[in-house]
Amino acid sequence: MQSILHKFRRQSVKFNIIILSAVLLAVIIFSVSVGSAKLSFAESLKLAAAKLPFAGRFVDSAYLGTKYETIVWKVRMPRTLTAALVGASLSLVGAAFQGIFRNPLADPHILGVSSGAAFGATLAMLTGAGAGFMGLGTVGIFAFAGALAVVFLVYSISKISGEISATSMLLTGTAISTFLSALISLLMTFHNDQIEKVYMWTMGSFSSAAWGKVGFLTLFAAIGAGILLMYARKLNLILMGDDDAKCLGIDVDRTRRHIIAAASILVGASVAVSGVIGFAGLMIPHCIRLVAGADNKKLMPYSFLLGAIFMTLCDVAARTVAAPTEIPVGIITAMFGAPYFIFLVLRRRKGIVLQP
């Protein structure tokens, strides 16, 4: 194991991205083959390959019947892709936030984005307003709007004091986050018939996934991830300190603003689709740093792919461990994540991990 990790560090970025992508593909095929209707890995692969635009002609999957095709294509595939996209987005944002705030404890929810989303979702559930947009239900739209509104609020408040510092944003984010959580609790005390629904939503789940939502996520994930990856090199300089980055010609405030905006789109879209899923965004970048170092040109794309792999597997666990009961995936990520994180904290003494 040690030698594999060592090789990983020394290989070129392209090579590692290809390896991680191959693993992700295998995990996705595995995920669509697992469930109450049993399919082998090879059969799932055939069903998936049959949909490819050109190569599909050479794959014979007709003998599996339309029932399996429906299960794989209408149910499991959109769900698996949603999990992968959400995992990828959250982990990438975790890496970006840990860098931009120079704080190893920063995670995608640190600016209050998720509380904003949860507040929006709660409002939607309680008012029962009906609307639809890009495959999102009312709850999703309210959550997305709430997420973006909170980031804008946090940013504007920290700007009042003049220069926008990482600390003032983190403190404002925490304050607003706490405030909104209290507000959600208050709303729930007056509507205790809805408590379970709201509670389950905040735990996070991919059970409501559909192709429409996959489309919505893909669009925003592509925009957000594209912008974040563009800033990888500048983020490296900011990691060395604001003054340092400025003296190397970087407009630090603008860079920070762009990164926060792109990250908020990613988190907002993820939370709108799947609720609040913790720990993945905090943990995955630290795992990557442990083997590949702090260079964001590697850290960001690797986190994106490993996040997708991790979340896909967590979702498989969520729907199979206690089948037919489904466990909210947020519980799975936290139960895997927390012990691993403690392990990382203990390793910290050796001076290797938990740096931004």
Place this chain on the structure above:
Amino acid sequence: MGNNLDKIQINGLVWQPDKNAEPVLSDVNAMLHSGSFYGILGPNGAGKSSFVRQLLRLQMRNSGELAFEQNGIKKDINSITREQLAGMISFLPQSIVSDVDFTVYDVVAMGREPHRKRFTPLNREDRDKIEEAMKFTNCYHLKDRRIQFLSGGERQRVMIARTIAQDTPWIILDEPVSSLDMKHQYDVMLVLERLRTEKEKTIIAILHDINLASAFCSRFILMKEGSVYAAGPAKEVLTRQNLKEVYDMEFDFIKSPEHDRIYITAKYKTDIRRNNSNEIK
């Protein structure tokens, strides 16, 4: 606009961190010319760091003039973009982040940022400049090491290599030798000296050791309470009277028996006699 920079002119510069605070820089006047090795001296709190941070526009100013002169054209520092500034002056800050898991090569390569376009990897020229800079400060053999595991002296050589890779005509260093032992202090100063003579760099360094400064610097800026107390060559600035005024203590001027050099040392008035004599034998 080229990267050359002939002069920096500072007139009546005032900076106070916020409205109710005492000004840190109360009235700074100075003229910096290219080609010199400036040593900035003065007690803690005299405004040395704030002064050099002004030259890099890392702080706003409340009033006064701060202008760069190129080919006879004067420009206010605020009208120069960050990118242009990064092409003229490189900076080694007093404390550097050292807990980030970057390799030495990665860190030195950061110096090329002002010369690089987005999305393009390091080109041939970049890699040559990086290698040359590392060899210049004798840290090329460390290139694959991680910065968090370097010693203080090694790290400082790496950071100076980065300022060299940035390839600017002026280099500013905030206390580049304060955390180093005497031998490493001397080594770093020798590198700076060579930068001036071999690469014609203009060097501005904040220093605390008066003797080290007087051995290497060609010009001195002595600061006290937020303004420049004296500026010029050693014999005008490092006088017994000036030092007494600025540091508020007495100094001894000792002529070296071997070289034609005067060493300046603080007079210590201690009457305490310890059991064992602490005379140096």
